[in-house]
Amino acid sequence: MNRCLARWLVGMYPRGWRQRYGAELQAMLEDGGGGVRAAWNVMTAAAGERMFPTMEGGMGEASALQRWGARAPWAVFGVAPVVALAAAYSVALLILWTGWQMFLPAEKTPFVPVDGWAIAYFGAGRMLYFYAPMVVGVVLAWAAVRARARFLWPLLGAMAMAAIDGVIQVRTVRPTLSEAGSVHLEFADWHPATSIAGLAVTILVYLLFRARRARHAV
Structure with a gap:
C-alpha cells in the first residue's frame, strides 16, 4: 500500500492508539499491499475505536x-x-x-x-x-x-x-x-x-x- 495512504489511514485512529500501535499498523499496511477491502477494514476499525475506545485514557473526552x-x-x-x-x-x-x-x-x-x-x-x-x-x-x-x-x-x-x-x-x-x-x-x-x-x-x-x-x- 502507498505510504501516504497508509499514514492517512493510521491517522484516523485516536492519538493514544496511534502512539502505541500506529507504527506497527502503518508498517503492516505498507508491506501488505492491501487494496480497497483493507482500507475499508481499517476505516471501520478506526471509527469503532473513536466511538468506543478500548484503551483507558486513550482520549481525554x-x-x-x-x-x-x-x-x-x-x-x-x-x-x-x-x-x-x-x-x-x-x-x-x-x-x-x-x-x-x-x-x-x-x-x-x-x-x-x-x-x-x-x-x-x-x-x-x-x-x-x-x-x-x-x-x-x-x-x-x-x-x-x-x-x-x-x-x-x-x-x-x-x-x-x-x-x-x-x-x-x-x-x-x-x-x-x-x-x-x-x-x-x-x-x-x-x-x-x-x-x-x-x-x-x-x-x-x-x-x-x-x-x-x-x-x-x-
Whole structure:
C-alpha cells in the first residue's frame, strides 16, 4: 500500500492508539499491499475505536465522560437529554415564527401551503421538530455505552424524553390589530404510539451500540 495512504489511514485512529500501535499498523499496511477491502477494514476499525475506545485514557473526552457519568449520572443521562430536546424544540419554534413573519405576514397561521424558499425554510424546522427526539436519543445511547453507564440511567432519560414527546404539540395564536401572533408549545392528550416509538428507538440503538462495543473490545 502507498505510504501516504497508509499514514492517512493510521491517522484516523485516536492519538493514544496511534502512539502505541500506529507504527506497527502503518508498517503492516505498507508491506501488505492491501487494496480497497483493507482500507475499508481499517476505516471501520478506526471509527469503532473513536466511538468506543478500548484503551483507558486513550482520549481525554472519553475519560471525562466516564468521570461525569459516574459522578452525576442523573445529570448526564437524565437532565442533559431533556435540556437538549428543549433546545431543539426552541430552535424549531423560532424557525416557524420567523418563517411566518418573513414568508406569510398576511396569513393568520403558518400552517398553509407555501412555495419557493419557504418550503425549505419551514421544512428545516419541521425536520428538527420531528426528528429531535430520535437524534437526542441516539446521542444518549452512544454516550451511555461509551461511558459504560448502567442501563437504568439512559433508560430514565429516554423515558423522560418519550413522555415529553408524546404530550406536547405546537400551537399558534392568530395576530390581531394590536398584537402579533405567537408560536409556542402546549401540553395535549398523550399519544402513546409516539412515546413508545421514541423509547423503542433509543433502547434499540443502545443495544446495538453495546453489542458493537463488545465485538470491538474482543
